[in-house]
Amino acid sequence: MRAHRDLLEKSDPDVFATLTGEENRQRLGVELIPSENYTYPEVLAVLGSVFTNKYSEGYPGRRYYGGQEFTDRVEILARERACQVFRSEHANVQPLSGSPMNQAVYLGLLELGDTILAMDLSHGGHLTHGAPVSHMGRLFNFVRYKTGATDGAIDFDAVRELAREHKPKLVLCGYTSYPRDLDYAAFKAVADEVGAYTMCDASHYAGLVAGGVMKNPMDHGFDVMTTTSHKSLRGPRGGMILCRKELAARIDKSVFPGLQGGPHMNVIAGIAITMGKALTPEFRDYAAQVLLNTQAFAGALTSGGAQLVTGGTDNHMLVMNTQASFGLDGRVAEELLDEVGITTNKQIIPDDPNPPLRPSGIRIGTPAATTRGMKEREMERLAGWMLAVLGKPEDAALRADIRREVEAMCLTFPVPGL
Numbered sequence: 001m002r003a004h005r006d007l008l009e010k011s012d013p014d015v016f017a018t019l020t021g022e023e024n025r026q027r028l029g030v031e032l033i034p035s036e037n038y039t040y041p042e043v044l045a046v047l048g049s050v051f052t053n054k055y056s057e058g059y060p061g062r063r064y065y066g067g068q069e070f071t072d073r074v075e076i077l078a079r080e081r082a083c084q085v086f087r088s089e090h091a092n093v094q095p096l097s098g099s100p101m102n103q104a105v106y107l108g109l110l111e112l113g114d115t116i117l118a119m120d121l122s123h124g125g126h127l128t129h130g131a132p133v134s135h136m137g138r139l140f141n142f143v144r145y146k147t148g149a150t151d152g153a154i155d156f157d158a159v160r161e162l163a164r165e166h167k168p169k170l171v172l173c174g175y176t177s178y179p180r181d182l183d184y185a186a187f188k189a190v191a192d193e194v195g196a197y198t199m200c201d202a203s204h205y206a207g208l209v210a211g212g213v214m215k216n217p218m219d220h221g222f223d224v225m226t227t228t229s230h231k232s233l234r235g236p237r238g239g240m241i242l243c244r245k246e247l248a249a250r251i252d253k254s255v256f257p258g259l260q261g262g263p264h265m266n267v268i269a270g271i272a273i274t275m276g277k278a279l280t281p282e283f284r285d286y287a288a289q290v291l292l293n294t295q296a297f298a299g300a301l302t303s304g305g306a307q308l309v310t311g312g313t314d315n316h317m318l319v320m321n322t323q324a325s326f327g328l329d330g331r332v333a334e335e336l337l338d339e340v341g342i343t344t345n346k347q348i349i350p351d352d353p354n355p356p357l358r359p360s361g362i363r364i365g366t367p368a369a370t371t372r373g374m375k376e377r378e379m380e381r382l383a384g385w386m387l388a389v390l391g392k393p394e395d396a397a398l399r400a401d402i403r404r405e406v407e408a409m410c411l412t413f414p415v416p417g418l
């Protein structure tokens, strides 16, 4: 790796400068975006390896190119380990990222124009769950369920009513901004009643499922579970589709040749490593600590007067209503926190009256900070700094002081691989 870096420094100093700049940013600031993490040094090693040179269209044993002895082996390892981690009958590890992963499921199991029952986007659903601006939103008919106003619980009588009225072919759960676990048995009962497939997009919290601290949709008879590999799972940027045996051929055909060409074999090697790590006791400890950390964060923020969407958390994230808590929209809050080296992201909240680029809240997540070894004490310090910064938006001197404290804390928690 050292030799590769030296070469880059000499041959392209401009790109090298962006790399070292990003390394310093990651080293000196706290990453609290819930969908981000620091991957394993072993994954960084295979991402920059000769697997990137290889074309492997097709699947192990049935490729369109020669020279597949090692790519076949590594893809089989990734698939087998993924099945073991999520107790699934089949795994496809080729989706190039989370968006094509979800598209492949819709296009593989449904006819164009079919109805999908999914979570309202302002209540936590993801862009790929049929946002009107997305191509999927034009190709399929998305109908929305919402979460309750106070505790954020999903009202399954209302979901059933919607299902009876709209007869979806797919009932979709999973989210990008919702701080609670899901009742998969209740989703399955609704889907069974109307003869729909069940799909969970667990991209955000799959690491907590793998680590045994959140429920696993595959244990509840779900047809399909999708997950990105780069969020709480700590892997490379890719996607995985887990499904029942009977759907395997349709899913595989939908990914390739339906949607994609050559898989990124360097990423698939990284997924194999990530799934191997997810099976270890250390990963279970990591997942448990992520949860302890969000709970400590939530406790410290609420006792300091902040308002959290649903009042707390059961997973790796919190959604803070910054408008109600501090009279600041999410964009201003994100910018103020950026100034002190605490990275969060602006976020719409349920039925947000404000637009997505000036929403009423921010998302806060602990997977990356936990990877660095931060624990409850650091979460409480971070919450205290956030309350101070957001409580006094006019105080630039305070932000300068807090930035120094954040950097000092960060230097005692090295980023893996740096």
Ligand SMILES: Cc1ncc(COP(=O)(O)O)c(C=O)c1O
Pocket (backbone or CB within 6 Å): 035, 097, 098, 099, 100, 102, 126, 128, 174, 175, 176, 201, 202, 203, 204, 228, 238
């Ligand atoms: C729930 C969910 N699904 C899918 C995706 C899409 O993943 P990608 O950005 O890799 O396309 C995301 C990304 O944030 C997500 O949160």
